[in-house]
Amino acid sequence: GNTKNAEQGSGGPKGLTKISVGFTSWPTNMMIYLAQEKGIFEKNGLDVSSEEFSSTTESSNAFLAENLDMCTYPAPDIIAPISRGADFKVIMMTDKSLGSDGLVVKPAIQRIEDLKGKTIATQLYSVDHMYLLTLLDGAGMSSDDVNIVDMSMSDAGNAFLAGQVDAASIWEPYLSKAVAGGGKLLYSTKDNPDLITDCIAASHKFVTDNPEAVAAFVKSWDEAVAYWKEHPEESEALMAKKMNVSDKEFHDMMGTLYITTVQDSVKGFSKAEDASYWGYTQQKIVTFLKKLNVIEKKIDAGSIIDSTFVNEAAK
Amino acid sequence: MMQKTAADDMEAAFAVNAAANKIILHNVGKSYKIGKGNFTAIANVNITIQDNDFACIVGPSGCGKSTLLHMLAGLDFPTQGAIWINNKKVTSPGADRGMVFQTYTLFPWMTVEDNIQFGLKLKKMPIKQIEEITDKYLEDIKLTKFRKSYPKELSGGMKQRVAIARALANQPEVILMDEPFGALDQYTKNRMQLLLRELWQKEQSTIVFVTHDIDEAVFLATKIFVMDAHPGKVKEVVNIGIGENRTLEVKDTFEFIQLRKYINELLYDHQDDDEENI
Amino acid sequence: MMQKTAADDMEAAFAVNAAANKIILHNVGKSYKIGKGNFTAIANVNITIQDNDFACIVGPSGCGKSTLLHMLAGLDFPTQGAIWINNKKVTSPGADRGMVFQTYTLFPWMTVEDNIQFGLKLKKMPIKQIEEITDKYLEDIKLTKFRKSYPKELSGGMKQRVAIARALANQPEVILMDEPFGALDQYTKNRMQLLLRELWQKEQSTIVFVTHDIDEAVFLATKIFVMDAHPGKVKEVVNIGIGENRTLEVKDTFEFIQLRKYINELLYDHQDDDEENI
Amino acid sequence: MKDDFRLRQSINKKTYMMITAVTFIIFLVFWYVVTAGGFVKAMFLPALTSVLKNLAEGTADGSLGSNTAISIYRITMGFAAAVALGVPIGILCGCFQKVEAVISPLCEFIRYMPVPAFVPLVMVWAGIGEMAKIIVVFIGTFFQMILMIADDARLVPEDLLSASYTLGTKRWSTIFKVLIPAMGPKIMLTLRVMIGWAWTYLVVAELVASNSGLGYTILKAQHFFKTDAIFSGILVIGFLGLITDRFFALLIKRMFPWDERSNP
Amino acid sequence: MKDDFRLRQSINKKTYMMITAVTFIIFLVFWYVVTAGGFVKAMFLPALTSVLKNLAEGTADGSLGSNTAISIYRITMGFAAAVALGVPIGILCGCFQKVEAVISPLCEFIRYMPVPAFVPLVMVWAGIGEMAKIIVVFIGTFFQMILMIADDARLVPEDLLSASYTLGTKRWSTIFKVLIPAMGPKIMLTLRVMIGWAWTYLVVAELVASNSGLGYTILKAQHFFKTDAIFSGILVIGFLGLITDRFFALLIKRMFPWDERSNP
Numbered sequence A: 001g002n003t004k005n006a007e008q009g010s011g012g013p014k015g016l017t018k019i020s021v022g023f024t025s026w027p028t029n030m031m032i033y034l035a036q037e038k039g040i041f042e043k044n045g046l047d048v049s050s051e052e053f054s055s056t057t058e059s060s061n062a063f064l065a066e067n068l069d070m071c072t073y074p075a076p077d078i079i080a081p082i083s084r085g086a087d088f089k090v091i092m093m094t095d096k097s098l099g100s101d102g103l104v105v106k107p108a109i110q111r112i113e114d115l116k117g118k119t120i121a122t123q124l125y126s127v128d129h130m131y132l133l134t135l136l137d138g139a140g141m142s143s144d145d146v147n148i149v150d151m152s153m154s155d156a157g158n159a160f161l162a163g164q165v166d167a168a169s170i171w172e173p174y175l176s177k178a179v180a181g182g183g184k185l186l187y188s189t190k191d192n193p194d195l196i197t198d199c200i201a202a203s204h205k206f207v208t209d210n211p212e213a214v215a216a217f218v219k220s221w222d223e224a225v226a227y228w229k230e231h232p233e234e235s236e237a238l239m240a241k242k243m244n245v246s247d248k249e250f251h252d253m254m255g256t257l258y259i260t261t262v263q264d265s266v267k268g269f270s271k272a273e274d275a276s277y278w279g280y281t282q283q284k285i286v287t288f289l290k291k292l293n294v295i296e297k298k299i300d301a302g303s304i305i306d307s308t309f310v311n312e313a314a315k
Numbered sequence B, C: 001m002m003q004k005t006a007a008d009d010m011e012a013a014f015a016v017n018a019a020a021n022k023i024i025l026h027n028v029g030k031s032y033k034i035g036k037g038n039f040t041a042i043a044n045v046n047i048t049i050q051d052n053d054f055a056c057i058v059g060p061s062g063c064g065k066s067t068l069l070h071m072l073a074g075l076d077f078p079t080q081g082a083i084w085i086n087n088k089k090v091t092s093p094g095a096d097r098g099m100v101f102q103t104y105t106l107f108p109w110m111t112v113e114d115n116i117q118f119g120l121k122l123k124k125m126p127i128k129q130i131e132e133i134t135d136k137y138l139e140d141i142k143l144t145k146f147r148k149s150y151p152k153e154l155s156g157g158m159k160q161r162v163a164i165a166r167a168l169a170n171q172p173e174v175i176l177m178d179e180p181f182g183a184l185d186q187y188t189k190n191r192m193q194l195l196l197r198e199l200w201q202k203e204q205s206t207i208v209f210v211t212h213d214i215d216e217a218v219f220l221a222t223k224i225f226v227m228d229a230h231p232g233k234v235k236e237v238v239n240i241g242i243g244e245n246r247t248l249e250v251k252d253t254f255e256f257i258q259l260r261k262y263i264n265e266l267l268y269d270h271q272d273d274d275e276e277n278i
Numbered sequence D, E: 001m002k003d004d005f006r007l008r009q010s011i012n013k014k015t016y017m018m019i020t021a022v023t024f025i026i027f028l029v030f031w032y033v034v035t036a037g038g039f040v041k042a043m044f045l046p047a048l049t050s051v052l053k054n055l056a057e058g059t060a061d062g063s064l065g066s067n068t069a070i071s072i073y074r075i076t077m078g079f080a081a082a083v084a085l086g087v088p089i090g091i092l093c094g095c096f097q098k099v100e101a102v103i104s105p106l107c108e109f110i111r112y113m114p115v116p117a118f119v120p121l122v123m124v125w126a127g128i129g130e131m132a133k134i135i136v137v138f139i140g141t142f143f144q145m146i147l148m149i150a151d152d153a154r155l156v157p158e159d160l161l162s163a164s165y166t167l168g169t170k171r172w173s174t175i176f177k178v179l180i181p182a183m184g185p186k187i188m189l190t191l192r193v194m195i196g197w198a199w200t201y202l203v204v205a206e207l208v209a210s211n212s213g214l215g216y217t218i219l220k221a222q223h224f225f226k227t228d229a230i231f232s233g234i235l236v237i238g239f240l241g242l243i244t245d246r247f248f249a250l251l252i253k254r255m256f257p258w259d260e261r262s263n264p
């Protein structure tokens, strides 16, 4: 629907509702640019200002400081702010990792067990840190058996390429770069697609004040995804340019992701006692972060979800 | 400290009543901290200088002449006693007491002309008058051709002349001069001496003038303060009664030569062993 | 530039052969860039100074005396002509030419003692000898009690005395002094004059001494160079033949007074209009 | 003058320029040889040619120009604000010990704090617009500037102030007519140091929600480890710096003809 | 002395301390009131009490101590290296125009470059150990230091050098026995400025693969928006800075009893 409420009267030039969205350089997030360039937002009555950040830390901080109405998040990064009293809702999922996260190792390493005493780079408390711990756990090891160094994702990838570390648990595009640079992909999330998801959050206030705008955003996003599916080459060329990578690189990255539709979000936001429920995997992360003392109090991950908008859009 | 000052004030009030003095130094002393000890540069100086006096101070190097002038200017303060000028205790420097320093203190970013005009512009004197005064003094110090030069382009003596002009152009009531003619050649020195006498007579100002040149002191002064060192103190005050319309010829008169000799003797008297016995 | 220097060298070689001179200034000129123009401070100075000469330079303020000394010291260079000392062209400063500057140039981080010892320590003189020399000079300048003081704790005249001691203690072959006794009282000045004469006779050094005090010049010199300004040039060289064992009494002799008068006249001759006509 | 061993002798301007040019050329040749010869992996040091290509592309599509322009804008604004506030406060600090007692310890306290730590707070306080970037540059230079200018004020010889008092200046006229002119060359030297400092905060400033600017370009290039793009960003900044510094040097020479040290 | 309007009058040491103390106390009280009174959300400005709690916890479990120690180590090493190389090179630059022609433009070029831009490069060049962090601090201060020290060398009065030549110093003895002692107070002032600068690079340095240090603590706290932890990190650094600065001020006073400006 075309939203236009009193508060936004002074909004865009054509009476469009203003939304500011913060996001990071991640392939899926380029959909925002696609929707913008293709006039999808405008058509749905939105005037979206797209604010790109260099890392989740910055985008999240800007969002929490109430400079943004919406913000993209890798799922686990949502937990800490909520536990500290931030007031926002997850309104939709955007992708699931389908091999876009993985453990790359030096060629000599054959199995997880070979990593004993070796140096592994990853970003602490990120999904890929968790992923690494899961893999170690599966081999009967713990973080004490290896030497984990904390680095940003790009640094971790580069450190691996430069031969400074023996392994790295990282995501795209660093993962493919590391593999292309002679690394061996030991494991990737191809095997467990529900583990790692990305999503979009909107501040509680914005959701309450502008439900139509949020709905319009979800709808627009879904339309952008549909457009990409119809015109993959044109769309990817556009998005690759925005991300500052080659078309091929972009295409390869998209290949490691499952871009979710609203139907997927509806399913993921429906309560269940297995990994198909977004809240279930997130609750595991809560436990993980609590154990690591990153958060002080446990929260109910399910309570962050606001499935109204995906439900509406799916109709 | 406060109490002492109050006591001083009372004493001074008495002194002030006693005579209409322009400058009164009452029990003035100055000591410096050196490391953990104290060094007494000046002790117990009592001086009075009348309005329109031309007071010269002579004394051995290091006896505290510059220190005394600084205190008169309000740039430094006695650690003992107090100084009154115009019956007001000296607590700060001011344009009423112009000073020529022992070292060159021209403003390096100003031309010769601007240096001379500095005080006048501060007073918001009309520009025409400023120009007149500047021209006159540039002429007097023979630096008209250098009016647009910066201090770094001047010789030592030229700098000193500019500093003198700067102080005099400001027409202060009290003029304090610390060996102002030290770096001048005899000819320029003579000219400056005559100029200063003339000015002093015309403006009725009070001058305190430090010099090592006894000839100069006798020629210029109405009163000479002969100082002694370690600690610095006033040894004797000599009144110079050789008439007030002095020309260079006065230097050859008997009276002049007698006075010069007398002061010389005062100064050189057992100086040999003096300086070493602090 | 290079070619010119070569030509100069040839001329100088000739001059050098002509007489065994210690110092030769050949056609020396110095001009400064001011803005876009040129200012000629010194022009065409030709001087020769023999070994063990005591040369005094007198002249009006701004005539280029300091500039000349700086060039002799190798601290500044002529823009025309060249200077030879000991038949070697002056291209750099050195310990063979000690200098006392017109402004105080003591090393502020060194005590009086350390300032005096600076040159001696550079020469790696034995410590005992250094101590001896220091003690002697501290005694001569009457500052033994201040040996541990920093320059900032000294009066103007005290600083000047330390600078003199520092230069002399180093026993240079050629001593260059720029109004060294300017800030000293008459008594100290006389003492320093005698000391300097004595030293000069003993060490057989060559001295170039700038002063404004004609008395001083006549008393000290074997040769007086009288300079003229705008541009600076040597007007006349006066040989002082009043015997070499001079005491203060010599100042009262007829010869002395005559010489003084003569030089005075040389200097004051049409000076009035001179300075303004650059 | 072969045996002239005096220090700080000025050399011919042409000689100076030539030495500098040769230095830079050697630098470039070395870079070219090392990378083109394959002695160093492109990952560690990109080929000179690919950096140049990157620069050429940026110039061609106009992105280099617009990124440079916006970065210059941010730096200039932040720096100008720091100067406008920092210089007067610094002078007051140097002149009055009571002001110093309030300001100095506070600045000493704050100036040590790493600017990146303030980034989230700046977003809270100033949003994510241009103002935020300008504030980051401001924070990075302001406190330091106060302390340095205060030092400059303290270095003005007491003699000059004494002379001015005896000519009739009071507190404020002394500051405006004597202290500040006397500090002139030192202030400019300090500003010259500080503007360079301001530029080093560019990347931090452009951490805050930007999609333009040289710092942003570098950050983006870092993400994908495009060393050629990182280097071209760095080189452009360096080049701007070199120009700024030379400009300041010239300005100081021109502004202070009276200063022996600025015009030896 | 009521009407004494002279500048730079030194005030009583106790008065100074009191004014400073009052300033800080006002600062703290204001903070306390604003946060405890609920005028500002904790997310924007943490309560003074929660920052203190955080500091207390850090002290109790020893993490604050060890993080501070490792950070001091990194800064000190990087800064010491910059001093050890930068001061001599800077002096040479200030003394010899030929050296200046080689070094200065290069430094002017490099000093503008944002240090964070170098972080990935430092990692590939120097690994992920302590060395990498030390190098970041080094890069951040070294080039600047050269230029500032060179300026200091240029500010030594020519008179002093002239005097020393006539007493027999040659090129090197002039530098060691006259130029450097004369520069002493200015060198120390420069180092005092620079050490503060070095600290501001802490966060950047600890971007490089660390899991300890105050900068790292701040970074992690930023990621999770723990404003209290960010603030306690910042405060500790500020406090270290204050101590360092006061230490330097005292050192300068003690080292240079002869200097009128250091000991008015």
Ligand SMILES: Nc1ncnc2c1ncn2[C@@H]1O[C@H](COP(=O)(O)OP(=O)(O)OP(=O)(O)O)[C@@H](O)[C@H]1O
Pocket (backbone or CB within 6 Å): B152, B153, B154, B155, B156, B157, B158, B183, C032, C033, C034, C039, C041, C060, C061, C062, C063, C064, C065, C066, C067, C068, C102
């Ligand atoms: N850096 C400079 N730039 C321009 N002119 C200068 C410079 N230095 C000196 N001069 C000029 O050179 C002339 C000679 O100066 P110098 O200092 O040698 O004089 P002087 O004979 O020593 O005078 P005084 O007896 O006053 O010390 C002066 O007229 C002065 O203006």
Ligand SMILES: Nc1ncnc2c1ncn2[C@@H]1O[C@H](COP(=O)(O)OP(=O)(O)OP(=O)(O)O)[C@@H](O)[C@H]1O
Pocket (backbone or CB within 6 Å): B032, B033, B034, B039, B041, B060, B061, B062, B063, B064, B065, B066, B067, B068, B102, C152, C153, C154, C155, C156, C157, C158, C183
């Ligand atoms: N800052 C200081 N610290 C310690 N002692 C000082 C200080 N300033 C001056 N003195 C001492 O005070 C005494 C008087 O110094 P002052 O400069 O007044 O002497 P003066 O009579 O002007 O000498 P001169 O004729 O040499 O200029 C000297 O003995 C000097 O050592």
Ligand SMILES: [Mg+2]
Pocket (backbone or CB within 6 Å): B065, B066, B067, B102, B178, C155, C156, C157
């Ligand atoms: Mg004196």
Ligand SMILES: [Mg+2]
Pocket (backbone or CB within 6 Å): B155, B156, B157, C065, C066, C067, C102, C178
């Ligand atoms: Mg001279």
